[in-house]
Amino acid sequence: MSAPSSASTTAVTPVSLPGEELLRQIAANIDAMLWSWDPAGGRITYTNPAFEMFWGQSVDKLAGDPWQWLEQVDPADRDRVRQLQLAAVKRSEEYRVRRPNGDVARLSQRALPIHSPSGQLLRVIHLANNITWQLDTSKQLRVEIGRRTDSEAKYRAVVENVSEGILVTAGGRILYANPKALKLTALDEATAKSRPFIEFIHPDDRERVLDNHLRRLRGETVENHYQFRVQHSQSVTRWLEISAVMFEWEGTPATLNFLTDVTLKRQAEEDMLKALAHERELSELKSRFVAVTSHEFRTPLAAILSSVELLDAYGASFPAEERRELLGQIKTAVARMSNMVEQVLLTSRLELGKFRFEPAPLLVPDWLVQVMAELERGNPQAARVSLTCDGLDTPRTADQQLLRHIVVNLLGNALKYSDPDTPVRFAVRGVGEQIHLRISDQGIGIPEADLPRLFGSFHRGTNVGNISGTGIGLHIVKECVDLHRGEIEVSSRPGQGTSFTVRLAAPPA
Template structure:
């Protein structure tokens, strides 16, 4: 019979026969190939039982042609191998899970999360969620849908082995919706780059919106705030032009002074706009040096008084006090003057004439603290988050003139000093600004 057996199977069958002759135990089941006269291969599976034969032990063998089964098995193995290769080489992460525990993962899934495949198999999916709450929430949302035979889709953050957070797009489906215990299949797509691009676009759109609003506020401010001094200049020049001979010298001098004040007002507004522009472009000069604190504060108050007298405004109502002996903190004098001058000017502008403004100064080892408190109209809570935005003005200022630049300049100057500014306000009771430099 050996001549019908495939040559590659000779050695195995001969060794089996010899073991049996030596009385060694051998399997009664064997799989081997036969070669037909036409050269075709037949797979044979044998099974046998020990029986006596003419007084001697023998084996009764049954031979079954399993060629078709072998072909089916080979085709199945080849198909599974091909599918495994496809699943392992795909750019999409795939996992098969039972009761939320990974039973199989492809290489892409493991790489996406920074693990080796064997580190994930057998583990709960909780290990790659940002926290347990998000893992619980995912299960509560996904599995009821899967039980209805519906797919589940979500975009969410995932935690890598190194702790980094990535964004993934997840699709899930059940093997058997009637029995989720048979497992679920999940595909993961890394969308971190896409999410970052979406965030960049969102920020750009917000910035564009802010720029459009800024442009609108700028046009509104300039058209309103420049109109008054320009009108004053125009009326004064017309009076001088047409009635020069009738006007007394004192009247002429007053008209000329008025023109100068209007020009100075516009110059100040333009300086503020240019200052904001330099600050936004990070081109603001910063030259800190020791500054005699008491003399500096007094000079700011006196300068403000002169400015108000020049435009016919009431005298100052500033109560100035220093809580510590005189000191010389290291500050940029020009920027510090902007900070203190704008805060005091605003406090006076938005306060009744009979209510004083308090300026309190405390020097300390790390620098200086200015506190400016008024008893004016206050600032609505809704305006506080936007208080330091360029051209922003509180919603309750009414007809009180202003550019919306003062506090924006204050904030830029404070930031350059590495300081901080806080505000506490109550409507109808007043506002307190505290600047630490």
């Protein structure tokens, strides 16, 4: 039986979901240069303002020649940069750029490939940062520190006024930290110099930072830029990006470290990846919807068409009983299609947030009798349901619309996926401030592999065979349970049946 719903009389507008537009909004507000490469079309499909400002090129200008910007890259680095642009795996490179005004800059670029669930490369997101200032500052500091006269004053003049954190470490300890570095690590100078620097790193990142530090001291090749966390407080964690170079400090090998706060940039990257993942999820959802609805609509439409053709060709000669039977088949098929449309509209209303939890006093036993009577009128199989009700003699505060969708869909599934000669047990109990519903059948059950996606839209079990259905019912159930401040559990064994247990907030009225 289809659940009554106001959705059939309410206009439903498409859901506005995050995707390409959200990605553009994020990209437009970060300092890093960002562009999107389409490997299938061999073209750049998006450039953010930072890219356009640095390269003097926009996505429109690059439409005819997507490699124009490469002409500014140092010839010795171009092949590496070209390969980076086409990267199918995550990687990074540093390279030199000669600006139109003659200045030379150095960039650090990362490629973030985006793949479909099947492994197809969909696009490559590129992020680049201008690191010229780090190299210039490093060179200047090396010169200043190398001079034994007056070097301390000049050193401080350079580093204490830059906007990036600078640390000097040797022997596992911090020898110097400029004001910005102390702020980024949430330390005071005395604390920073009193303990091994590794103690200030987030525990989950210490092994990586220490390994890179020791390898750099041994003269091994180490990643030039990587990120780690520092814990400012119990609830605040900051992400820092480090770039380091080796130099001599009072005759001892030391490391000059540049620190940049990349917390917001990491969040932006995560948001972009989530938006892309959501975009893929929507694409998959759309495909499942088309597949399910086209299949489920085809069967009743075929029944309607064949019945109409028979009536059109032979209706005058058919006995009244046969005409009634054909008309009955048409009505059944139309009702089935109407129910499917109603479920799709209901799902859309739920996702749009049109449903609200509106509890009111409800005498549950009387309400259950009414729901079962409606179910029996629309589904002959409903006679198989055995109902027990306990502990609900007084009214409960519940939302009967949400409750109806939960009960009708769970009972409908139990009847649909079990043999006509087996019982379906429906037990309702009042337990403290809650109502507990348990619906059990002896049907085909649910394969274990299907359980993680059981409540997803348009997902159907792999063992349903030719049994009709849209895969929407359990999604509606889960949404209604959540709105009713409840929880749902399922236990099932293929071939032995399924039990759903629902616990809903419903205190005595």
